[in-house]
Amino acid sequence: MALQSTTALATVTLQAASSTVTFSGIPNTYRDLILVSDVKNINGENYNTYVRINGDTGNNNPSVIMQGNSSGATSFTRNTDGAAQIGWTDNQDNSIIITQFLDYSATDKHKTILSRNNTRAVRVTAHAIRWTNTNPITSLQVFVEASGTLAAGSTFSLYGRIA
Amino acid sequence: MIKSALQSSLTNDVKYNSMSVGNLPSSEYLIQTTLVGATPAATVEFSDLGQYAGVYRHLQLVFVSRGNRSSADTSDIYVQFNGDTGANYNSHYLRGNGSAMESVAYTSSNNNGVFLSQANTGAIQTANSFAVAIIDILDPFETTKFKTVRALAGVTGVVNRIFLHSGAWRNTASLTSITLDDTAGNFTQYSRFSLYGVV
Numbered sequence: 001m002a003l004q005s006t007t008a009l010a011t012v013t014l015q016a017a018s019s020t021v022t023f024s025g026i027p028n029t030y031r032d033l034i035l036v037s038d039v040k041n042i043n044g045e046n047y048n049t050y051v052r053i054n055g056d057t058g059n060n061n062p063s064v065i066m067q068g069n070s071s072g073a074t075s076f077t078r079n080t081d082g083a084a085q086i087g088w089t090d091n092q093d094n095s096i097i098i099t100q101f102l103d104y105s106a107t108d109k110h111k112t113i114l115s116r117n118n119t120r121a122v123r124v125t126a127h128a129i130r131w132t133n134t135n136p137i138t139s140l141q142v143f144v145e146a147s148g149t150l151a152a153g154s155t156f157s158l159y160g161r162i163a
Numbered sequence: 164m165i166k167s168a169l170q171s172s173l174t175n176d177v178k179y180n181s182m183s184v185g186n187l188p189s190s191e192y193l194i195q196t197t198l199v200g201a202t203p204a205a206t207v208e209f210s211d212l213g214q215y216a217g218v219y220r221h222l223q224l225v226f227v228s229r230g231n232r233s234s235a236d237t238s239d240i241y242v243q244f245n246g247d248t249g250a251n252y253n254s255h256y257l258r259g260n261g262s263a264m265e266s267v268a269y270t271s272s273n274n275n276g277v278f279l280s281q282a283n284t285g286a287i288q289t290a291n292s293f294a295v296a297i298i299d300i301l302d303p304f305e306t307t308k309f310k311t312v313r314a315l316a317g318v319t320g321v322v323n324r325i326f327l328h329s330g331a332w333r334n335t336a337s338l339t340s341i342t343l344d345d346t347a348g349n350f351t352q353y354s355r356f357s358l359y360g361v362v
Binding site: 002005062064073074075077100103108109114116128129134161 | 191192193194196225227229257258259260261262263264291292293294295297315316317318319320323324325327352353355357359360
């Protein structure tokens with residue numbers, strides 16, 4: 001019998017503004033993780049939005065990004081933020097960010113991550129990110145740059161997928 | 164047990180204060196996973212898919228792969244349907260390489276499959292870096308339309324790539340097999356290929 005592949009692990013809906021949202025104690029019984037964020041900040045437009053993996057604050061998340069905005073389509077790399085940038089948020093409308101952590105529980109590879117971001121604040125983006133660590137992912141912390149704040153009403157849903 | 168730092172709101176008296184919230188109904192099912200062992204694999208095939216016609220509406224293929232193309236940091240992959248090696252595929256991609264954007268189209272001159280340019284690593288890509296892709300194959304069992312494919316893919320290391328791919332197999336036959344072929348190398352150990360059915 002075919003196995004249902006995806007399990008909803010947790011959903012957080014912010015009742016009040018918060019600096020971070022953390023999923024910890026993630027079990028290694030799935031193959032992939034999917035984080036769906038419907039999120040706004042209280043700070044302003046075009047705020048970098050991050051996921052910190054396993055509390056790693058080092059610049060261990062090299063990424064390549066492509067984006068489209070009113071200026072055209074561009075691509076750039078980054079690895080200076082001490083976390084994986086998964087998109088941008090603003091303080092007017094919710095951004096949708098879908099981030100997939102593939103083979104997150106494997107110990108034989110770095111963790112390659114794909115993220116897609118749609119935000120009213122001027123851009124649509126896609127990201128490929130690599131957490132340069134062979135440890136399984138056990139925690140994910142979402143936050144906004146420059147000590148920004150996630151707005152009340154933002155939701156974060158974490159799913160595990162088997163393989 | 165996972166402890167979320169912030170709890171969700173009460174909804175219908177169900178409070179999610181634990182990661183063990185129980186399974187919710189899912190419309191996606193695992194069909195098969197292939198893991199590459201110590202012997203590199205030239206191709207990976209999902210066969211006998213005709214049994215799923217009438218069961219699933221769409222398919223999703225997820226891979227995490229590394230290749231051994233000699234002296235190269237990337238390698239290309241064909242996604243071939245029903246063993247068709249004819250000039251029956253179209254492929255396009257939008258690609259970011261970390262400094263510029265590229266947009267490319269491959270037309271009927273492209274045989275062997277939907278062409279995923281640089282979707283695998285080569286032997287000299289950064290150690291432990293694996294390329295990943297999530298490929299949607301829409302209405303694969305319909306006999307009234309060609310088969311449309313879209314993909315999100317990427318890799319980082321000595322070479323950085325982020326892709327949006329689209330493609331088509333210009334055939335109305337119901338899908339019976341999918342073959343992934345590294346065009347210039349093999350898939351190496353710890354590569355993983357998973358096929359899911361979506362109702």
